[in-house]
Amino acid sequence: MSETTRILILGGTGDAAALAAQVSLLSDVEVMTSLAGRTQQPSELSGSVRVGGFGGSEGLVRYLKEQRINVLIDATHPFAAQISWNAASAVVEANIPHLMLVRPAWKKVTDDRWLEVESVEAAAQAIPSNAQRIFLTIGRQQLAPFTLLTEHWFLMRSIDPPAPDIALPNGELLLDRGPFTVENEIALLKQHAIEAIVSKNSGGDATYAKIAAARELELPVVMVQRPTRPSGERVKDVASAVAWLKQRL
Ligand SMILES: NC(=O)c1ccc[n+]([C@@H]2O[C@H](COP(=O)([O-])OP(=O)(O)OC[C@H]3O[C@@H](n4cnc5c(N)ncnc54)[C@H](OP(=O)(O)O)[C@@H]3O)[C@@H](O)[C@H]2O)c1
Incomplete structure (x- = not known):
């Protein structure tokens, strides 16, 4: 890895925003969040922000290489399955570490x-x-x-x-x-x-x-119910994603 680690967060969720805020406090990192561009006024984000699709998995591979991204964290919504599948395949081609931040599904309880x-x-x-x-x-x-x-x-x-x-x-x-x-x-x-x-x-x-x-x-x-997501390394919350990242810096 280069001295500064360039981290791309696939965002569009509150967890992704919280993750960008925490990761941008680490030293020797540059944080970029990618948004699909669906929301007219997205919440403010730490680090830099890019907006719009990449053009499928191939487009994402190109972007990862051009931007010299070292780590990709997929913190998209559990129902945004397409981008997660694209990311899982792009990181193989780009040969970079990949983590999915997937918050747990709600569980039915008595009286539901x-x-x-x-x-x-x-x-x-x-x-x-x-x-x-x-x-x-x-x-x-x-x-x-x-x-x-x-x-x-x-x-x-x-x-x-x-x-x-x-x-x-x-x-x-x-x-x-x-x-x-x-x-x-x-x-x-x-x-x-x-x-x-x-x-x-x-x-x-x-x-x-x-x-x-x-x-x-x-x-x-x-x-x-949630759509099927790709297999791969995953954590359930922002703190665990930060811990995973720290191990790789
Ligand atoms: N689906 C939901 O219920 C839901 C709810 C809340 C928030 N969101 C957020 O809204 C965004 C879009 O959701 P979706 O369900 O339309 O996703 P999707 O079906 O998985 O993605 C469709 C296409 O949108 C582009 N895209 C999606 N997320 C992107 C991102 N973070 N950065 C750049 N491009 C992205 C990709 O285009 P290309 O193939 O051109 O790269 C992708 O192939 C996601 O970022 C997600 O986190 C979704």
């Missing part, structure tokens, strides 16, 4: 009423027949399957608004960014007379409040 499904499309078909008013918290990019449910009303929460040219399910948009509190989530669910929730199993604390709120109100949650 989860219906676990494999995909967002399956979630649209799994909404309990007695639920008409649905809290849809899967982001703004996969709303299409729910437009088919014309008898339902959806409260759709996302950070940014959906693209103006896509058809939206019947209902109301709510633009907001976590973390959320259980108290506020309970109030929101009651205010809109919500009867079921659709969520991805994203894990982490920032958006868990809706799951705790659903338990409290005895509401069903249609829970979309």
Whole structure:
């Protein structure tokens, strides 16, 4: 490794931002975070930031070589599988160490009423027949399957608004960014007379409040399971990622 270690973090998550902040405090490192560019106003990040796709795995290999990246840490969202597969293959070609920071999935506990499904499309078909008013918290990019449910009303929460040219399910948009509190989530669910929730199993604390709120109100949650990720070295939290990195500096 060169004297300064150049670290690329694949970001787009709170964990990636926290990791960039901690890693940039280490000596002899340069930290770059890569964002896909989906969020209009991303949170502020330590180190430098680049935005936009690389052009598949080959594009990422080119970038790693051109930028003389020494270490790649994939801290993307558990549902951003494509970039993780691209990264896992690019690091082999670029011959650099690779770590995945994957926060643990939420686990169902007593009194949770989860219906676990494999995909967002399956979630649209799994909404309990007695639920008409649905809290849809899967982001703004996969709303299409729910437009088919014309008898339902959806409260759709996302950070940014959906693209103006896509058809939206019947209902109301709510633009907001976590973390959320259980108290506020309970109030929101009651205010809109919500009867079921659709969520991805994203894990982490920032958006868990809706799951705790659903338990409290005895509401069903249609829970979309995570896509398959590549195998490779992985840790569950930011502190473990920093420790892994320190061993390599
Ligand atoms: N999916 C979610 O539910 C979700 C939720 C919260 C945050 N995010 C964040 O939003 C971003 C996009 O998510 P996605 O589900 O659309 O990902 P994806 O399906 O895995 O990626 C699609 C394409 O977007 C580009 N891309 C994704 N992440 C990138 C990054 N960090 N830097 C540069 N290019 C990136 C890549 O384009 P090229 O092939 O051209 O390189 C990738 O092939 C991710 O960074 C993720 O951390 C996703």
